[in-house]
Every structure is written in structure tokens, then in C-alpha cells.
Amino acid sequence: MKNLLYICCSVLLLLFSCDTWDEDINIDKNVPNLRDENLSPSFFMGGMFNGAISINGDWDRSDNTFINAILPVTAYYGKTKSLSQGNRHRSWHDFDGHVWPHCYASIRNIKNVRNIALNRGDNRYVAVADIWESWMFYMLTTFYGDIPYSLVIADDVPLTGIDYDKQRDIYAAILTKLKAANDLLAEETENIDEASDWVYYGDITKWRKFSNTLRLRMALHMYNANPGEAKSIANEILNDPASYPVFESNEDNFQVNFDGASRTSLYYRYNPERIKQIALSQVFVERMASLKDPRLYRFATPVKKVHEESGYVVPQNPGEDKYLGHLYGITTSDGDAASWNGGWEYSSLLGPAFRPMDENLEALPAAATTPIKLATYSEMLFNLAEMAQRGIIGGDPAAYYEDAIRASFTEYGVLNGFAGRSEYDRAYADQGINSAEEYLEQPQVAFNGTRDKLLLINEQRWIAIFQLHFEPYFHYRRTMLPGILASDNASSFASTGSGKFFPSRASYPTSEAAENLKAYEKARAEGYDIAITGQDNRNLARMWLINNGSSPSLEMETFEEPMLAEDEYPGGANFQDWYSNTWTKSFWWENE
Template sequence: MKKIIVLILVSSTLLLLGCDNWEDDINLDSSRPIFDEKIAPELFLLPTMDGILGHSEDGFSETSWNIMMPLVEYNGKTRSLSQPNRHRSWHDLDDNVWGKGYGVLNGIKQVRRAAKGSGDTRYEAVANIWETYIMLNMTLLYGDIPYFDAVGEELVSQVTYDSQALIFPAMMDKLKAASDLIGNQTSPISSGNDVIFAGNIQKWKKFANVLRFKAAMHFHNSDPGLSEGILIEIVNNPAQYPMFESNSDNAYFSFDGVQRISPFYLIPIASEDNLPISNVFIERLLSLADPRIYQFAKPVQKVWDDSNLYVVPSNKGVDKYVGHLYGITTSDGDAALWNGGVEYASRQTTDFFRPVDANFVPTAAAKTKPWFLSHYPEVIFLKAEAAFKGWIPGNAQALYEQGIAASLEMFQATFSDPRYAGAYAEDALGGLGEYLAQQQVSWGGGRNQELLIHEQKWIACYQLILEPYFQQRRVMMPPLRASNNAAAFESSGSGTRLPGRADYPDSEHQKNPVGVKRAWKEGFDIPITGESDRTDARMYIINNGLSPSLQMPIFIEPVVSSGEYPGDINFKSWYDAHWKSMFWWENE
């Protein structure tokens, strides 16, 4: 009976710890334990994970689905840029991630406090790794953020915004210490409370080193010496600092379908209708005869046969694929009806991610579909880039080709699947060797080799939460296009440049105006004054001469009033002149 009462008390307290109110969280007296420190740390672990993705269609998952996917041109979005889309009017982003991220920090402190009280270094390390995963995403998204006060154990009444120049080295040190703390321990932690690695403590160690490697890549242009030292230390000491070694190490957020239901299941059908696959992503996959297409997109429901008036499928197979025009800036109504509407565009709800019935209602199988946090192909492509640039020893070509093979394996995409023949018919390839031998894929085919790495990484990181945006901002490859009409939205916060950051949420402006104003004034290359320049400002890790420009190449968008939209008399003229201008591989 005593054990039951304690568990009830712990569960009740964790409900409070999981709240999304940053002011309430940060002002808890974290220096005073709520319970006896001998309470098992695993009792605190699961709520800190559920607080990010569990049983929720908002926060990190909503941001990934509704904002990041269209931002990097995986999705076309059937709303104009005046709605939260891909440029600078992505206001949903400002609040969702901030509340979720900071909302779980006190729960993580409870894990750490309980672990130290019981002398269990496994849970102490896991707490630090999970905390750093969250805070790495937060600083990559917002720039200067409250860090040292937020992750510290002392009570504070007003949090200070810290510079990325200090945050990144501190995070990388914490990840190294966590990896060392785990050491050679193999005794699993509670599998029922670990929804990422099912208790495998050595996988947590690998995750720590993956995050440290990734953080060093993002920090490289700001401090090449520090970052390269970390990268080399990791790759030269794989026994001490292992990273993911196969797809069996991948970091997935798993769902049981009962207590924890996948966001893929919870996404409303209307939201799915708003997010068909973009024409850019579809056409790139088709141009490469890529087998991942049947895991990423559904064949269209309807097909036009008049190429003078509509976009018709370019693939030869019986299963036809067409993307929705990316980056539309006209009215929502015209955007939704592009090429006849969503029935003429490929949806992204495949059996691999979100199984649906004939009416596109998610099936029970969708309740348990995992979300990627990080995976082996991502790591291999990071290493390929670092080797190509000379930051680490290694064969860039071998790593590049290994990354492609790993991605095909992870997405269970094969050249022998009937769905592959259904997409490509006589254009189907015979296997991986033929895929790699294509001029557009071949390492020796004459294309920019760094672009090859980033293009394939772009494909491989489909649905990888927030990382595709962070990656694109870091290297601006592949050269994703923006509509020329997007410039008309400059005054309202949209434009033809990749967004440099999200804004601090309204709650921070209200509760911590001193911190926000100081960050706005001192944390970026230009002082932020409001909506028009909030994402013009470049955060520390991209405010340097080595970081690329965020200006995107443009394509000429059709104009409704000129009869250039599908179904109109001037559509064919626009299509012939401009359709391929948004596809970088057609313009190299």
C-alpha cells in the first residue's frame, strides 16, 4: 500500500512538472527536493519525454509537420505565404517549441536529482543527454536563450539570456561528460520508461556523441579550432566516443498506441489536405528514379491528360506522382485549387509514416508510428561533409555512398518492390549500383560533390523533426528556390530569404521583457526592432563570414490574373518558360 501511495504522489507531481508555463517552471524551488531522493529516477523520466512528443499533435511534432516540412520544400502547402508557411510568417513556431522545451526541464532535474541521490550514473547521464537534445534544438531555433539558469539546480526569479558563444561549448562539454559517465556500463535502464532506446544505455552513449558531433558541425564557422578538435576526437576514438553504427542504433520516439499515441495518427485530415508533397521534392525523386518515393508519397487520386492546361505526371509507371507547386503566394483559395486541388497531388501519408484507409482516415496502425529524432544516415552524411571539407580524416565518397545505402535500408525502399516498378516502369533501375552510377548521383559524374552530399542528405532527412531546417540554414544546400512574388510580403515578415530564426514567444515578451530586449539588442548582428526584421537578424552561429547567405534563388511564379495557373489559357506558356526554373538540377 505504501508503494502505491508513493507512486500516486509521484504521478501527481509529474503532472505539475510537465506544465508548459515557463515562468512557473523556472521559479520552482529546484534546490529543494519534492520527494525523498531515493525514489527511483525512472519514475521521473517518461514524463520528460512525453512532454516533447507524447500524445500530442502540437509542439515539436506540429512544428515539424506544419512548418518545417514546407519550409525546406518537402511539402507544397495549399495555403499562401500570408499563412504560416515557409518564409517569415511562421508565427505558430514561436510558441509551440518554446513551451514544450522549457516545460520539461524541471522533470529532467528530478531525474538527475533522484539519480544522484541513488548513485545511479546511468540516469544522471541520460538526464543530461536528453536535456541537451532539447536545449540544442532551442538555441538552434531561437539563438540566445536562457540556458545556464534554466538547466541549473538553483532557484532563480528572473532568468538571464545567454550567448550562443557560451551555450554551445557548455553543451558539448556536458555531452562529453555524459558519454564518459556511462562508460562501459551495459546494464539497461527501465525499458518501459525509456521510449527512445528501450533502456539500452550504450545507445544513449552513442546518442550523446552524435549530438556532440552535430553541435560541433553547427558551431564550426564560429570557432573552427574548437569544433574540429571535437570532431577529430570523436572519429579518432570510436571505442571511447561511439556514434550510431547502423540503423539499429537510430533514435526513434516510440508510441504504444494507448497511453502514447503517435502525432501521425492525431494530425487532422484537413491538415493533411493542406500539406501535399511539393513539386520540388517529387520531381527530384522522379528524376533520380529513387525508390524512396513510394515510402514518402502516395500516387495521385486523379490525373489530367491535357498537358496544355494542367501539370501531368512525368513518371512512366502506372502509379502517377505529381507535386503541389511550392511557395504559392496568391490567395488561399487559388493555392488550394492549384492544378485542380489535392486529388491531383501526391499526399505524404504513406503506410511507412501514416497508414490511412480509403477515405484517408488514419488506421489503428498509425497510432504507433514512431518519430525520428536522429538516425544513422544523418550521421554518415555529417561525416561525409566533414571529411570532404578536411575537418576529419575519412573517405568522403565512401561515406556519401554509405549514407545513401543506409537511407534506403532505413526507409525499407528497394528496387525489387512492386511499388517501385509501379512508379517507374521501364525507367526503373536494377539496384543500388545503377542508382549510384547515374550522372546526377555519381561522385565522379561532374556535379559539385558537396552539393551531392547535401542533396542526398536532404532526401534522407525527410521527416526528421526540426533538423532539415537547421541543416539548410547552415549550408544553404541544395539551393532551394523561393517565389519571386514572395518579395511582396516583405512588409509583413515574408520574403525570399530562408528565415534566420524564430522569434521569442509572446509569453517571454510579457514575463521577461528585460531578457528579451537585451537579447534583441545584443544577441544578433543587427538590433531587432519588430516584425519586419525579426528574422533578418543573424544569430551568433551564422553571424560570420563563413556562413552562407540566406538569400534564396528565385523562380517565376504563375499569376492568376494573367491566366498562367493550371486550367487557364496562358498556363502552357508559363509552364514551358518557368516550370523547370525551380529545379536546381535542371539549371546547373
């Protein structure tokens, strides 16, 4: 951290001190002069967006956190290679070079946007920089816990002794900054530069909506830790929509967009071998199929092959296009994983909503513009449904819940994608349903039925926020719903911080131990409910958000892994028996 900050400060010092040098040698025409009155803050916005999500980075490296941990541990992806790490939690210490450094490296560009805007008296860019910075630090602190914040964002960044701020203080500061940013933009009438805004194409009203939608999300995340403040924030926003607008449709979704030319989507940069490694989880596929959900054919691809001989697991959906997931959380080696149930060709892969591809798994041109979604209208409505159900806000939780499902269907172009649409009929044949309203009336979906209301909300949100950055992990850790299971063999990796507990946090990168040891050690000793002493408890320590009596236990129920003995693995006659008798325990909706 200190090296990073030293570099940032040295660059800024160099830029600001050039006028003391000989004019012929100190001017680099390729480096912008931050004091140039003609320089727009929009010049640095690309770098601001780029740093936090590594838009131009090596996708095979920068996606490791997302692909190898977030999606497997929340049961979206199965195991064909390495993905057991997410479920047994080993990969939670392998984030060096990914989340932390990318985000902290982008701070200089955020400061440049803000400082130039302040010099020009342009509050529009000040507010946008504050909102993006707030989202980034919300993500970091919710992921790690206590982190460097106040000294890092200050104008005069110290070169040594970077203290960590408490998570409760960071949340309070971010919420204050978001509210102030909304108020600044409320006084403006002119949009910002369209070309440099990769999120909202210059629309400052949508930036306002996101600032308040993020405040609502944060209020929900902090409710168990500080119910009074969370309730006050949520009701302040919802009771005064003129002052605090929020998302009103999918047009307001907060996402980084790609033009498909100078900036291509991260999904486009997957190579076919990577695609084979991220088959969808059978829990995820089977839950959508069991609900006759039209998002199935958008989220997943049909399998390439179906087994005809006995002993293997075969798709159960009735249509001609067959969908089947892979096993998640299995603790075997990469080689073993590739053989489960015959391999990747018998599993559904990432679908056309994210990566349209040809028969050879090469991305089609449309994949180059797939956005990276960071907050959506449907997620906000599910959050409001939960808030209403828990009594945090007023309103009808059923209405929020049903509107959230409709919003998700609209988001993925399937609101009218039921019976009579070719993709739907190829998945469900004559056993499908006819409309979104019929979907909502199913006993497993109906809000006024017999199923637990919070389970319903969390189950449907779990489906809807597939690929929504880190939110699936944040929401699941907060609620532990629906009932995802862990492998019973995960406990054998307890010495590396694994086991049957859902991971409570991401570990600090090893660079912090090397460069910021004093603050790093203090945070590990005092920042959680237990002192972090080594690998065995680094993923058990509970941060402020979940260190309270209202938060659920992180201990997961387990399923029994199949044995590796001859004729039992990976596809012998006993494998089908194991699946029927053991794996189906993972289908919580069948075991309520």
C-alpha cells in the same frame, strides 16, 4: 518565462516543504515524494520525453512549427492551405504555444530524473537526463539563438531576472555535458528501466552512441563559427571509437517510439483534412522521380486523379502509379491554393513510411507506432561525408556518402526495393534501375562524376532527412544547398519579416516580451549581427552559428509567380505554359 519558472519552483517548494504541515492535510497520495528512497528516477522519464515534443498534446497545434514552416520552407511540402507562410516566412513568429514553452516546461521532469538519480547515486539516469536535456537545448539555441540556459537548469532557479546565455556559451556547455554523460555511462554495465525509456528501451550503450553522434552534428553546425574547436571535437570522437562510440547502424537511430496503445504516434493523429493540406512539393517529388529513387513510393502516395484535358500539369513518371507534387511558396490565399492544378486529389500526399492510410485518408493501425525521428545513422554519415570533403576529418568522403545513401535505403526498407518489386515497377515501369549500386552510378548521383561534391552531399542528405524534426531547416540554413527558390512575390510581405531571404532564426515568443522584458530586449539588441528592431528584420538577424564570413548568404533566387487573371489561374491553358517556362526553373539539377 518568469511565470513558468515560478510555477515550477512553487511546485517543487510545495513538494519539499510538506513535512512542516499537519500530516493529515499535507499528504497527497497522488503526488510522488521526491525524497522517497523507493521512488525511481524512471517515474519521471515519460514526462521528460513528453514535454519536448508534445507527445500527448494537441497535434494540430503542436505541429504548426514543423508542418507550417520547417517542411514548406525547405521545399518538402507544397501549398494547398496556409503553407505559403513557411516560404514567405510569415509563420516564423507564430510559435507561441509550440516549441519554446513545451521544451521549457519539460525541464522540471528532467531535473526530477536527475535529482532522484543523484540522491540514489545512480549515474545511469543522471547521464540519460543530461543527454536528453542537451539535445533539447541544442534544438532551442540552434533555432532561436541566445536563450535562457544556465540559470534555468540550475538547482536553485531564480524567480525573476532570467538572463539569456550566449549561443557560443550554450554550445560549449552542451558539448561538455554530452562528453561527461558518455564518460558516466562508460562506467556502467546495467541498463536502465526498459518500459520508461521510449527511445532506446533501456540500452545505455545506445545512449552513449547518441551523445557522441550529437557532438559530431554540433561540431559540423559550429564549424564555420569556430573551426578549430569543431575540428578538435570531431577528431577526438572519431579517433577513439572505444571511448566515444557513435551510430553504427539504423538500430541506433535516436527516435521517440510509440506503443500504439497508451502512446500513439503523432502521425496517427492527423485527420484527413490535415493530410489534404500537406501535399508534397513538386520539387521534392520530381527530384526523387528524376533519380528513379525507390524512396518515392515510401515518402509519397500516388495521386488520386490525373488530368486528361490540356492546360494542367500531369505526372511525368512512366509507371501506372503516378506521382506529382504541389507548388510550394506561392503567396495566394488558402482558397486559391486549394485550386492549384485542380486541388489536392491531383497531388501526392504523405506516404506509407510515415502514415499508412486507407482510400479515405484515415490512418491505418500501423501509423499508430510510427516513431518521431530526431537523429539517424544516414544523417550522421552524410555529416561525416561533408566533414571529410571539407577537410575537417580524414577519411574518404565518397565512402561516407555512398554508405549514407545505402543506410537511408535500409532505413526505409528499399535497399532491395528496385526493379522487380511491385511498388517500384508501378512507379517507374521498365525505365527503372535494378539496384542501389546502379543508383549510385547514375551521373546525377555518382560522387566521382562532374557535379559539385558538396552539392551532391547536401542534395542527398536533403532527401534522406525528410521528416527529421528541425534538421532539414538547420542544415539548409547552414549550407543553402541545394538551390531552393523563393517566390518573387514574397518581397511584398517584407514588412512582416518576409522576403526572398531564407529565415535566419525563429522569433522569440511574445510571452518573453511580456514576462522577461529586460533579457528579451537585450538579446534582440546584442545577440545577433544586427539589432532586431521590428518585424521587418526579425528573420534577417544572424546568430553566432551563421554570423561569419564562411557562412553563405541567405538570399535566395526567385521564381515568378503566375498571375491571378482570368484564364491564367488556377488551371487555364496558360497555367501549363507557366509551369513549363517558369516553375521548372526550380529544378536546379536541370539548370546546373
